[in-house]
Amino acid sequence: MNISEEAPVYYHGTKADLTTGDLIEVGFSSNYGTGRKAKYIYLTATLEAATWGAELAQGEGKERIYKVEPTGSIEDDPNLTDKKFPGNPTKSYRSQHPLRVIGEVTDWKGHSPEQLAHMKKHLEELKRQGIEAIED
Numbered sequence: 001m002n003i004s005e006e007a008p009v010y011y012h013g014t015k016a017d018l019t020t021g022d023l024i025e026v027g028f029s030s031n032y033g034t035g036r037k038a039k040y041i042y043l044t045a046t047l048e049a050a051t052w053g054a055e056l057a058q059g060e061g062k063e064r065i066y067k068v069e070p071t072g073s074i075e076d077d078p079n080l081t082d083k084k085f086p087g088n089p090t091k092s093y094r095s096q097h098p099l100r101v102i103g104e105v106t107d108w109k110g111h112s113p114e115q116l117a118h119m120k121k122h123l124e125e126l127k128r129q130g131i132e133a134i135e136d
Helices: 047-056 113-128
Strands: 010-014 041-044 064-070 092-095 099-105
Touching (some): 010 047, 010 099, 047 064, 047 113
Antiparallel strands (some): 010 041, 010 064, 041 092, 064 099
């Protein structure tokens, strides 16, 4: 890899309180939908997508965005890339391998209250229709 081809920075938005070196692993309750056990861990190469992850995560904890590094292979997130954004412009991925926390982004800016309310309303409508936010 030459200098102009630096490895991308990946992010994970959540309300979990983690520290550098912690591993985010499959098997915990999902932050979305019915909260079933997650078979994948989700990550993104954009702060925008990570911001949504942090803001929409379930729970009462502080919204956080972590810089993470995959410990194994990653694939495009089919929940977004196959259905909403073909070609993966959101740079959203998933993995069955742990993600290692390598830092925290502390200077991110959240969405406006109106944008957040609109997105939550949309997710509630999907839930009412029986559509899971996360699919396996």
